[in-house]
Amino acid sequence: MPSNLATLPALHTQYYAPSHASPATLNEIGLLRASIWQDHQLSERQHACQQVWLEEADRHAHLWGVTSGSGLIATARLCISDNLDHLPEQSLYQGLSLSPPFATMGRLVVTPAWRGKGIATALIRERLSLCDRLGVKSLLLDCPEHRVPVMQRFGFNALKLPQAGVLFPDTRFVVMGRFN
Template sequence: MPSNLATLPALSTQYFKPKHASTNTLNEIGSLRASIWQDNQHSDRQKACQHVWLEEADKHAHLWAVTSEAGMIATARLCISNNLNHLPEQELYDGLELPAPFATMGRLVVAPSWRGKGIASALIRERLNLCDDLGVKSLLLDCPEHRVPVMQRYGFSALKLPQAGILFPDTRFVVMGRFN
């Protein structure tokens, strides 16, 4: 799959179809997630894990990994299903009447020293393009309140009022959707 990240020098982007990422790659993704959330000063009780943050959904998801010479610096996930109950954190979508197939965008992280270079935007576009290619009708996500304006620029709108996060209850998240 072509990457919008190809224009950034010294970076490589890998796209993994569901069940195609190696155990080593999954562990690298989980380590990057954990280190970034820990760096964001979430308390010990809020941490999803100590050293690796992986979920069952990662095994069945479309995944992207961006690497530099120093190692993995960004990652993102996209889960697709015809049933809302099969998506990660499905309780977020309770009460919503949405057309299928569904997808959730999540777990986008970029190492702090690489922020501001368009990596997150490119990973968002990669996932939007794949959803278009696969005929996804309802694209969903939950993001911290401060990221709502960014996601609105990509055509997302708030579907629910801000609520405490499932894994990070001290952070307020907004469920958003984009429909084709």
């Protein structure tokens, strides 16, 4: 399975440094997220942003977009912060003793037609590589329970038992960390 986006024909990856994505790009990212998650059972909070799913963190995060000839097909986010205030699922982290600064990975989505081609793996590696270049020592994420084995292959360990999410209460999330 390809793990480098350059090996997939007709795909283009765009990286956006914090505060460098245009409003149109942010809107396109929000539209893609909403379209992928629209089939999941949504909480009241998620219904409010059902058409375009953007969060304040997106404006200040490292973002990636992958496009094909038909448009945006995947996106991912990395935030570097001294707190977890930007995380909608921040309550999942309660009780953990964490030393800032740290990075949080999230909002990785790939359209169904492009799944299984290594795009998600490549976007995970892109974010890990940036963390290494920036000297990030602590990397956190809240991972749907079924994705835990994948993230363990990238050096993440479960920090807490699975818990119901805030935005998606029917999804159980595992808080995971990778510490260098």
